[in-house]
Amino acid sequence: MEKLSVEQIEKRLAELDSWEFIDGAIETSLQFGNFKEAFATMTRIAFECELQGHHPDWSNVYNSLNIRLNTHDVGGVTEKDFKLAATIENIVFGE
Numbered sequence: 001m002e003k004l005s006v007e008q009i010e011k012r013l014a015e016l017d018s019w020e021f022i023d024g025a026i027e028t029s030l031q032f033g034n035f036k037e038a039f040a041t042m043t044r045i046a047f048e049c050e051l052q053g054h055h056p057d058w059s060n061v062y063n064s065l066n067i068r069l070n071t072h073d074v075g076g077v078t079e080k081d082f083k084l085a086a087t088i089e090n091i092v093f094g095e
């Protein structure tokens with residue numbers, strides 16, 4: 001999987017709603033109504049991660065979820081990250 005250039009990353013980010021390029025990864029910060037909603041969404045995302053064979057660096061505090069995506073194998077952002085980012089947006093914001 002090919003590492004994307006900063007220009008390619010900025011172009012692909014424009015197609016998403018909630019992601020930014022920060023310190024070599026794409027990141028989003030999501031807020032939910034409460035812990036249960038946040039954790040239920042994490043569970044749905046986790047199943048998709050397994051299907052895609054690609055996994056986020058993420059953290060949850062009560063109703064907030066912070067997600068960073070990059071591709072460890074190549075040390076940068078690839079199409080795998082954008083595929084998972086789009087999947088996460090579909091889960092969170094609907095298709």
Ligand SMILES: C[C@H](O)[C@H](O)[C@H]1CNC2=NC(N)=NC(=O)C2=N1
Pocket residue numbers: 053054055056069070071072073074
């Ligand atoms: C063997 C397995 O497919 C790899 O280790 C996968 C697993 N999940 C992964 N997730 C992420 N974010 N980056 C990777 O390079 C990666 N590699």
